Every structure is written in C-alpha cells, then in structure tokens.
Amino acid sequence: MSNPEREPAREPQDLAGLFNARANAGDVEGLVALYETDAVLAAGAVVARGHAEIRTFYTDLLSRRSDFPAAEVLEPVRNGNLAMTFARLPNGTISAEVAREQPEGGWRWVIDQLKIKPLKAG
Template identity: 45%
Template sequence: MGIQTRDPARDPQDLERLLVARQHQGDVEGMVALFEPDAVIDTTEGDNAGGRLIRGHAAIRAFFAELCASGRKFNVGQQVPAVVNGDLALTGTRRADGAMTGEVARRQSDGTWLWIIDKYQHG
C-alpha cells in the first residue's frame, strides 16, 4: 500500500487514531507519513538520560521500525479535544495509566494535518 492510498488526517483529531491503527498493522511508512519531514519526537521524560530528540523522517522511521519490531502495541487512550489556533493544533491523549501525550500539528496547504512536534511517553 503506497502512502498516497492511505487516508490522510483531515482533522487534527484523526492523527492519533491513524497512528495507533498503522502501528497495529506494522505500517511504519504510514506512521512516518503522519509527520512533517522535519518533525521532532521528544522521547525524554524528566531526568531520563536514555531519552532523545528524534528529528526528521529518517530518524522517525528508524524509531518506529524499532518500536514495531519490539512487538509492543499502542493502546487507544481517551483523546482530549484538540485546541486549534489557525493552522496549528495542540493534540493530546490520556493513557490508561493517567499519563498524557502532547503533540503539535500543522494544517498543510491541502487542508490535511501532520504532526510537527510529538512528546512521546513511554509506558
């Protein structure tokens, strides 16, 4: 399945659902396609020295490939309403353990949405 045949995020609220669905399918390229080419994922937590900033599609692809290979699956959490200001949106999901995710999405010229910043929460 090529990226052009995947459903795009037409609303910032679509991004989380699409990411979880694609991760469950092992669709690494589909996961990467939800991020702008120069997006950043922050995997640090507090004083976690093992975390890092992951920048750009190549590094995001490697991160998600490793995650998918581990067999770990994302769980669908309780998505909170996106806060939209013009072409930017703050998205977030409350996980079952109470932790919150936080992402920033940007509206693209075709009206679809891609993440530009993702605060990845381990767990």
C-alpha cells in the same frame, strides 16, 4: 505494510486514531506519514528529527512491541492552522503534540512529545 494512498488526518484530533491503527498494523511508513518532513519527536532520552530518524525510531519500537491500546483522544487547542493535540494513554500518561494543517489538506504533527507523566494533585 505499504499503502501509498493513505488518508490524511482530516482534523488534528484524527492523528491519534491514525497513529493507533498504523502502529497496530506494523505500518512504519504510515506512522512516518503522520509527521511533517522536518518534524521533531521526543520520547524520553530519544529525540528524532526528520523523517529518517522518526522512521528509525518507529522501526525499532515496532520490532519490540506489537500492541498499542487505544488512547482517549482529548479535545485539541486550535489557533488557525496550528493545533495542540492530546491523548490519554491507558496507563494515565498524556501525549502532547503540535500539528499543522497542510497546504494540500489534512494535518500532520510538527512536534511530538510521546509521554508526559500526569501531574499529582496537591
């Protein structure tokens, strides 16, 4: 899928919804566009740095998986042009990301930690 006129995330919490829509559409380039050029994505043992490696990661992921259930978007923590974004996945894990407001407008992820196991009480 190709769409050069993709809407950017207007607020940091919009990134999770855009991720879900683009992943379910099989839009690898749309997923890559959610990240700054030199962003870092960590997913388990995989660490992807920059658009080329992030593209490779999502190309592989989308070739093996086609359904991405909607996540519960949690309130971001903001400090100026930076924000920590969070989403609770249906299996209870939490994703955490650092997003930055872009000079041309919109928000993109700078650091993405895909899954963090929830802490157990007690």
